Amino acid sequence: MRVFLAGATGAIGKQLVPRLVAAGYEVHGMTRSESKRAVLEELGAVPVIADALDADQVAEAVARARPDVIVDQLTAIPDSLDMRHAVREFEPTNRLRTEGTDHLLSAGQAVGVERFVAQSNIAAYAMSGSAVKNEEDLLDTDPASPAAPNVAAIRHLEEAVLAATWTEGIALRYGWFYGPGTSMAPGTEIYEMVRKRKFPLVGDGGAVWSFIHIADAAEATVAAIEHGRRGIYNVADDEPAKVADWLPELAVQIGAKRPRRVPRWLGRLFGGEFAVLMMTELRGASNAKAKRELAWQPAHPSWRQGLTAG
Numbered sequence: 001m002r003v004f005l006a007g008a009t010g011a012i013g014k015q016l017v018p019r020l021v022a023a024g025y026e027v028h029g030m031t032r033s034e035s036k037r038a039v040l041e042e043l044g045a046v047p048v049i050a051d052a053l054d055a056d057q058v059a060e061a062v063a064r065a066r067p068d069v070i071v072d073q074l075t076a077i078p079d080s081l082d083m084r085h086a087v088r089e090f091e092p093t094n095r096l097r098t099e100g101t102d103h104l105l106s107a108g109q110a111v112g113v114e115r116f117v118a119q120s121n122i123a124a125y126a127m128s129g130s131a132v133k134n135e136e137d138l139l140d141t142d143p144a145s146p147a148a149p150n151v152a153a154i155r156h157l158e159e160a161v162l163a164a165t166w167t168e169g170i171a172l173r174y175g176w177f178y179g180p181g182t183s184m185a186p187g188t189e190i191y192e193m194v195r196k197r198k199f200p201l202v203g204d205g206g207a208v209w210s211f212i213h214i215a216d217a218a219e220a221t222v223a224a225i226e227h228g229r230r231g232i233y234n235v236a237d238d239e240p241a242k243v244a245d246w247l248p249e250l251a252v253q254i255g256a257k258r259p260r261r262v263p264r265w266l267g268r269l270f271g272g273e274f275a276v277l278m279m280t281e282l283r284g285a286s287n288a289k290a291k292r293e294l295a296w297q298p299a300h301p302s303w304r305q306g307l308t309a310g
Contacts, residue, residue, distance in 0.1 A: 003225065004065050004113075006030045006052060006104055007073035007096075009039055011181035012119070012174075015218035016071070017043040023222065028065040052100035062107035069225055070108045072118040072157075074100045080189055086146045086274035094153035101157045105164055115168040117224050118161045122173045122210055122234060123147075124154040127281040131208045132240045134286045135173070135232045146274035158232065170228045174217050175210035175236030175285060178307055179300075182214050186254070186308060194251050200260040202267035202276055205244030208284035210236035211307070213300035223294040233290040238301040240284030246303055253308045 003020055007013050008029030020027045021044035029045030031037075032052065040047040048065065050057040052074050062070070076092035083089075101118060108116055125133040126140040139158075143151040161169040178184035185191070193199040212220075212235055220235040248258050267276045290296055300306035 001069065002026045002028065002065060002067040003069045003071060004028045004030065004048075004062055004067035004108075005045070005071045005073065006100070007075060007119075008043075008045055008048075009033075009036045010073055010075060011177060011214050012217055012221070013073050014039075014043060014181055015214055016073070016221055017045045019218055019222050020225075021045070028061075028067060030061060052096055052103065055103045055106065058100075058103040059107045059110065062104070062111060066111050067108075067113055069115045069117065070104055070113050071221065071225065072101055072104050072116070074104075075119065079183060081183075083275040083278075084270075084272035086272060087149055090150050094149050097153040097157045101160055105160055109164070109166055113167050115170065115225065115228070116161055116164060117170045117172065117221065117228065118157055120154055120158055120171040120173045120232070121150075122175055122236065122285040123282065124151045124173075125283045125285065127277065127283060130283070132210075132284045132286050133234075135234060135289055144273060144277055146272065147277060162230065162232075168228070168230050170224050170230065171232045172221060172224060173232060173234045173285060175212040175234070177214050177217060178211055178303070179214040184307070191250075191254060194247070194259065195254055195256045197257055197260055199247065200262045200267070201244060201247060202262055202271070202279035203264040205242060205247065205261075205279060207243050207278060207280050207282035208240050209243060209246060209282060210234070210240045210284040210287075211246075211303040212236050213298065213306045216298040216300055219299070220290055220294060220296045223290075223296045228294060233294065234285040234287050235290055236285045236287045237298050237303060237306070238287065239303060240286075241303060243279050246307075249304065250307055
């Protein structure tokens with residue numbers, strides 16, 4: 001069976017390729033950069049160099065590969081985010097979630113792929129109501145302005161994938177990635193900010209985060225490829241946690257002092273409105289459906305054991 005993996009050199013792509021190859025799949029890994037050809041070959045994929053925003057290039061690449069499954073892991077999130085300019089920072093990723101996904105769907109329909117699995121995110125849930133959301137809960141219908149383009153792009157992706165009646169369309173709402181190759185791992189900028197007490201608790205720190213180790217996200221994706229059904233799955237660990245709980249715990253684990261606490265107005269001044277929402281209003285996600293229907297269990301069931309592993 002052939003898998004066409006768009007975004008193959010991202011953090012999750014690098015985890016997915018060797019797992020799929022080991023399971024006997026022929027993986028065609030797409031990246032925009034010629035310089036990453038060697039990385040794909042080393043991982044075991046057939047390199048595909050194409051611009052996801054160029055419909056003709058995508059159509060040609062998919063037609064040449066003739067895959068049974070397309071996996072859309074397209075993102076372009078900078079390693080170092082300027083949260084004060086969140087709309088600008090996420091704009092390339094939002095284009096990939098809209099235009100890029102549409103191009104992949106069109107190309108997939110032309111060759112008749114059996115399954116289309118796409119990366120979504122739990123951040124689009126309404127920031128009201130229950131602290132932990134399941135797949136039946138509504139996405140945010142009135143997001144704050146800095147989050148609105150992100151929510152719109154995620155909504156577009158999910159609606160397009162689920163509307164593709166010619167294939168088994170699956171959207172995976174991942175939690176917050178951590179682990180090798182992600183922005184949350186020992187030695188990364190976020191950890192250094194926590195170590196230097198430059199990552200404060202804003203307001204009550206009441207936002208709920210659902211984490212997922214990048215290896216567990218990859219395993220859930222393989223499970224979706226093999227026996228997922230049309231629909232949406234939250235892919236997160238077993239322990240959603242308030243920022244007021246996980247951030248001080250992370251500081252302790254890496255030997256740092258407890259984070260400073262600042263009022264919302266000060267957090268807004270230095271980090272922007274988007275950062276304040278992430279610290280005070282965000283909702284977590286239940287993984288019960290993915291565990292039940294995908295026969296998947298996270299090897300890192302809690303961020304408590306996973307955030308500083310390795």
